[in-house]
Amino acid sequence: MQPIKKFMVKGQTAKVEDESTAKIKQKVLAEPKVQQFISQHRAQLNDSIIDKSLPSLFEFYLSQHKKDPVTKGYYPDLIMNKNAISLKFVPEDSKLIHDQEINIKKHLRLINLPEGLHDVRLSQIEMTPERAEVMTAIQRFLYQYSQDIHQKGLYLSGNFGIGKTHILAGLANQVAAMEKYVVFLHVPTFIASLSSHFNDNSLQNEVQKIASSDLLILDDIGAENLSQWSRDEVLAVILQARMDNILPTFFSSNFAMGDLEDHFKETKSSIEPVKAARIMERIHSLAAEIVISGPNRRH
Known part of the structure; x- marks a missing residue:
């Protein structure tokens, strides 16, 4: 041979x-x-x-x-x-895990939020009695979403530092793992940065991308300083598109829904209760409120 x-x-x-x-x-x-x-x-x-x-x-x-x-x-x-x-x-298992992590990051866009939120997983979130309702609701949403993407979201309200953003980050990554396009946006910083779009045509494209995402999470809504323009031409447009297309939208806020309307009434130049009521009508249509309590975990 x-x-x-x-x-x-x-x-x-x-x-x-x-x-x-x-x-x-x-x-x-x-x-x-x-x-x-x-x-x-x-x-x-x-x-x-x-x-x-x-x-x-x-x-x-x-x-x-x-x-x-x-x-x-x-x-x-x-x-x-x-x-x-x-x-x-x-x-190998390690290769599969690595590829999944890359895929999640590809499908989750963080806007004005820490990159570390990419690493949050629902399975790692500490379960407490105060979080039982919201975690059950999120698991129910995920099951229903896997059957039909047209689902109502949640509005998480409660004090500073109780973990609302952290919980929603776990949700965002879970949906991104399903290869759905997720936008997780910090509302106050996003609104404050809108002035940078005044001199170009990028804002309309940005609003369209946000409004059409498979899942949208608006973090810390109510903490932003609104103008008539940012309220009516940006925020209201995004919410209207979400409502029209029955796309799941989640919120976190330090305001209860009933108090958020007062925030939307007053802009830098006027008080407009009718427009505030219209905004709230869209939010009520998009999400059910869950109040979360607990200690401030930032201290």
């Missing part, structure tokens, strides 16, 4: 020196996982097929003995491929 000089290994050439084909075959066929595979597929195999498949079997053997650096994050698995044994490269 002629020595085997080369085997193709995932785009690279693995040189085999000083071993005859017979010795290589002996080693390969003594490998327990190879023996198990041959036993399971005995009806489909014969000596000719095994000999023809020796390059794949030898690559598998090397991977089992850590002598073959296959593509990082993958491991080889033996499969039957017509009349030959081939290799399938399967992602």
